[in-house]
Amino acid sequence: MQAIIDALNAIVLLLNFVIVPGLAYGSQLALGALGITLVFGILRFANFAHGDIMAFGTMVTILMTWWLQSIGVSLGPLPTALLALPVGILATIVMVTVTDKLVYRHFRRQKARPVTLMIASIGVMLMMNGIVRFVIGPNDRNFLDGERFIISAREFKVMTGLNEGLSIKVSQGLTVVIALICVFALFWLLQKTRTGKSMRAYSDNEDLALLSGVNPDRVVQVTWILAAILATIAGTLYGLDKSFKPFTYLQLLLPMFAAAIVGGIGNPIGAIVGGYVIAFSEVIVTYAYKKVFIYLLPQSLEPQGLMQLLSTDYKFAVSFMILVLVLLIKPTGIFKGKVL
Amino acid sequence: MISIERLSKHFGGLKAVDDVSINISKGSITGLIGPNGAGKTTLFNTVAGLHAPTDGRVLLDGEDITGLKPHRLFAKGLLRTFQIAHEYSRMSVTENLMMVPPGQSGESLIHAWFHPGRVAREEDAIYQKAREVIDFLNLGTVADELAGNLSGGQKKLLELGRTMMVDARIVFLDEVGAGVNRTLLRDIGDAIIKLNREKGYTFCMIEHDMDFIRRLCDPVICMAEGAVLAEGTAEEVQNNEEVIEAYLGRGLKNKSGSAASPGRISSKSDETECALIGEKMVGGYHGSDILKGCTVDVGEGEIAVIVGPNGAGKSTAMKALLGMLKLKAGSVRLNSDEISHLSVQDRIARGIAFAPQNSNVFLSMSVQENLEMGAFLSADDTGETRHQICRLFPILEEKKDQLAGELSGGQRQQVAVGRALMSRPSVLMLDEPTAGVSPIVMDELFDRILEIRNTGVSILMVEQNARQALGIADTGFVLVVGENRYTDTGQALLTDPEVRRSFLGG
Numbered sequence: 001m002q003a004i005i006d007a008l009n010a011i012v013l014l015l016n017f018v019i020v021p022g023l024a025y026g027s028q029l030a031l032g033a034l035g036i037t038l039v040f041g042i043l044r045f046a047n048f049a050h051g052d053i054m055a056f057g058t059m060v061t062i063l064m065t066w067w068l069q070s071i072g073v074s075l076g077p078l079p080t081a082l083l084a085l086p087v088g089i090l091a092t093i094v095m096v097t098v099t100d101k102l103v104y105r106h107f108r109r110q111k112a113r114p115v116t117l118m119i120a121s122i123g124v125m126l127m128m129n130g131i132v133r134f135v136i137g138p139n140d141r142n143f144l145d146g147e148r149f150i151i152s153a154r155e156f157k158v159m160t161g162l163n164e165g166l167s168i169k170v171s172q173g174l175t176v177v178i179a180l181i182c183v184f185a186l187f188w189l190l191q192k193t194r195t196g197k198s199m200r201a202y203s204d205n206e207d208l209a210l211l212s213g214v215n216p217d218r219v220v221q222v223t224w225i226l227a228a229i230l231a232t233i234a235g236t237l238y239g240l241d242k243s244f245k246p247f248t249y250l251q252l253l254l255p256m257f258a259a260a261i262v263g264g265i266g267n268p269i270g271a272i273v274g275g276y277v278i279a280f281s282e283v284i285v286t287y288a289y290k291k292v293f294i295y296l297l298p299q300s301l302e303p304q305g306l307m308q309l310l311s312t313d314y315k316f317a318v319s320f321m322i323l324v325l326v327l328l329i330k331p332t333g334i335f336k337g338k339v340l
Numbered sequence: 341m342i343s344i345e346r347l348s349k350h351f352g353g354l355k356a357v358d359d360v361s362i363n364i365s366k367g368s369i370t371g372l373i374g375p376n377g378a379g380k381t382t383l384f385n386t387v388a389g390l391h392a393p394t395d396g397r398v399l400l401d402g403e404d405i406t407g408l409k410p411h412r413l414f415a416k417g418l419l420r421t422f423q424i425a426h427e428y429s430r431m432s433v434t435e436n437l438m439m440v441p442p443g444q445s446g447e448s449l450i451h452a453w454f455h456p457g458r459v460a461r462e463e464d465a466i467y468q469k470a471r472e473v474i475d476f477l478n479l480g481t482v483a484d485e486l487a488g489n490l491s492g493g494q495k496k497l498l499e500l501g502r503t504m505m506v507d508a509r510i511v512f513l514d515e516v517g518a519g520v521n522r523t524l525l526r527d528i529g530d531a532i533i534k535l536n537r538e539k540g541y542t543f544c545m546i547e548h549d550m551d552f553i554r555r556l557c558d559p560v561i562c563m564a565e566g567a568v569l570a571e572g573t574a575e576e577v578q579n580n581e582e583v584i585e586a587y588l589g590r591g592l593k594n595k596s597g598s599a600a601s602p603g604r605i606s607s608k609s610d611e612t613e614c615a616l617i618g619e620k621m622v623g624g625y626h627g628s629d630i631l632k633g634c635t636v637d638v639g640e641g642e643i644a645v646i647v648g649p650n651g652a653g654k655s656t657a658m659k660a661l662l663g664m665l666k667l668k669a670g671s672v673r674l675n676s677d678e679i680s681h682l683s684v685q686d687r688i689a690r691g692i693a694f695a696p697q698n699s700n701v702f703l704s705m706s707v708q709e710n711l712e713m714g715a716f717l718s719a720d721d722t723g724e725t726r727h728q729i730c731r732l733f734p735i736l737e738e739k740k741d742q743l744a745g746e747l748s749g750g751q752r753q754q755v756a757v758g759r760a761l762m763s764r765p766s767v768l769m770l771d772e773p774t775a776g777v778s779p780i781v782m783d784e785l786f787d788r789i790l791e792i793r794n795t796g797v798s799i800l801m802v803e804q805n806a807r808q809a810l811g812i813a814d815t816g817f818v819l820v821v822g823e824n825r826y827t828d829t830g831q832a833l834l835t836d837p838e839v840r841r842s843f844l845g846g
Binding site: 194197198200201203204205207208209210211212213214215 | 662664684685688689693694696699700701702703704705709712713714716717759763
């Protein structure tokens with residue numbers, strides 16, 4: 001009997017510290033990677049500004065949230081940010097459309113090589129980062145309100161009588177639900193609608209798409225709109241779950257690119273799978289398993305150390321290592337995207 | 341000098357080179373000709389160490405050099421040049437040449453620091469040599485120019501010059517004449533002859549320009565479908581009936597109704613309305629004109645075929661008609677409306693459809709979706725059109741949920757034609773619809789093309805397989821170097837011996 005309870009405690013520990021955070025973080029990465037992969041597949045360049053597009057969208061959402069909070073609007077148990085999100089998305093769409101017209105369109109017309117566009121995107125990234133820090137400041141911003149937990153550790157312990165508690169934050173639940181909705185909506189768009197098919201056709205074979213009468217300007221416009229929507233949602237969910245700090249979003253670029261490349265860049269399914277692969281790898285190798293082992297092993301074998309493979313300081317190194325390994329072993333990624 | 345013994349190179353099931361034996365004697369200039377896909381370049385690559393042969397061996401002066409890496413062959417004096425010139429574009433012509441000799445002591449850090457005198461002497465010698473080569477090739481005026489700024493022909497000369505820097509014994513030239521104008525081509529020819537006579541170089545060259553071959557080469561070897569077809573002097577090979585047949589493509593299978601009916605041909609006269617015409621078109625890429633005032637047209641409900649040797653500008657003419665290439669002069673008209681100024685999309689919307697030769701389907705989309713993309717611009721229901729097309733190509737119905745990328749070449753070609761037809765075009769343009777498909781599928785495709793014509797669609801196509809294509813054509817255009825050489829009914833062209841010879845190029 002005690003053995004079963006110990007095992008259950010170990011499972012709850014893992015759920016609480018590995019599975020639930022992994023799922024939430026993975027969903028955020030997946031949404032970000034989807035935006036990167038869309039831009040890569042259709043505009044044919046690696047968009048380094050994607051992290052800062054996320055930051056920009058989140059910033060607008062935060063400002064809007066604060067204004068809503070100041071006039072006393074709230075969504076009850078749900079964060080007010082959800083109400084502000086559409087405004088953030090609209091602002092981001094306007095912003096990416098303007099950058100496209102000012103920067104990328106020029107290079108597209110010149111038929112510049114992808115590397116030129118990529119470097120231009122680094123310029124956009126630095127500028128955007130500056131704007132965001134100028135407007136909202138470089139510090140941590142918290143904009144979460146409403147209920148904090150769907151289920152808290154204490155409630156869980158009372159409910160089950162176990163030693164270990166399982167807590168699921170509202171932001172985590174929201175992240176997974178909204179990510180699911182976004183992914184289904186995106187796939188429906190790409191697979192079933194005329195616009196989506198023209199995007200896939202353009203990504204597959206640009207010349208033949210032109211010969212079929214696809215309007216390239218429209219495809220590009222729609223792609224930026226989708227990228228802006230996905231980026232703003234991903235950024236806001238990440239901000240709700242952790243906290244908002246402009247530089248964090250710059251750092252997110254690496255795991256997001258790793259996710260897109262691991263899954264196969266240019267391939268939407270790959271981006272989602274890649275997001276979870278990267279998120280779980282990060283969480284799994286940086287979690288300290290000492291307590292899990294204490295539950296599972298007899299007292300005589302109790303571990304002395306923390307049983308942590310890597311310190312959490314190295315979590316970005318994990319995505320970087322996976323990235324290098326995938327590029328060495330299978331450069332097209334799990335789902336055979338385009339080779340970078 | 342070099343003897344190639346029963347050499348084979350297979351790629352999977354494709355026998356690119358199959359049991360080829362060739363002897364190249366010292367001091368000769370051997371010409372290698374043959375239609376597209378004959379395996380000429382593969383043979384070169386196999387001999388030059390880029391591919392490992394499947395079978396057979398290569399002897400250089402009796403020494404077995406089969407499968408040696410290119411740099412080892414380089415050391416033995418066997419060099420090859422590429423069809424597209426390779427140069428260090430940011431270095432001057434002189435520097436490009438000075439790069440060639442291997443093992444220069446200045447390349448070693450120790451020598452560069454401790455024996456500066458020796459390095460300088462050596463470099464002087466190499467510099468002198470480079471100057472000699474430049475004088476020899478008449479490149480004096482561009483000696484200090486960056487190699488990237490040279491014209492196509494000058495780059496080819498530079499390529500030849502690099503072989504001279506190491507005193508090559510045998511040089512393999514892959515289409516030195518491709519994309520080079522006539523005057524420079526004569527210079528290149530002069531240089532090759534001079535190298536051959538004065539320095540005793542042996543050459544083996546792939547070439548499409550028959551004038552060039554006639555002037556330089558003896559013997560000439562013709563390859564077709566991976567095997568040697570004929571060998572002899574240029575005259576002999578050029579008049580060899582088998583060689584001409586190989587260039588013309590397979591014969592039309594004997595089937596009534598396949599050939600255009602004589603009635604249709606005679607009805608084609610001045611009053612017949614032209615569905616699509618490109619008149620006196622001039623244009624090309626990077627400043628050099630590929631089209632030099634050629635005219636192609638297709639009458640309403642007719643089949644027009646453009647044939648001609650490599651580099652004649654056939655595909656370029658198609659691109660010009662579609663608006664994928666900007667014309668310097670000339671006009672394109674669709675049903676008497678001027679459309680030269682319209683974009684590709686607008687021309688498609690006006691009723692032109694095009695099935696390109698390469699990457700002709702959306703690989704990651706299903707067959708069904710490929711067809712849907714063809715009807716992208718039509719607002720109304722396309723179900724009926726799709727049914728008609730599927731009746732024409734039943735495979736499209738059978739495999740409608742399969743990804744186009746999983747289909748064979750012949751099936752993809754059908755998807756491509758089907759996709760083009762989905763927009764209900766008045767003019768259908770096909771670029772080599774039978775390239776790379778098996779003979780049976782080829783016959784099928786030609787039958788289908790006739791059926792499409794019978795529904796009232798005008799068809800303009802470029803074809804390698806001249807015999808079969810001209811067999812069903814109402815009008816045939818023979819293009820040579822961007823100009824109209826012959827225009828007549830398909831049958832008349834096929835029987836004209838002059839025309840038949842012109843397929844070999846030049």
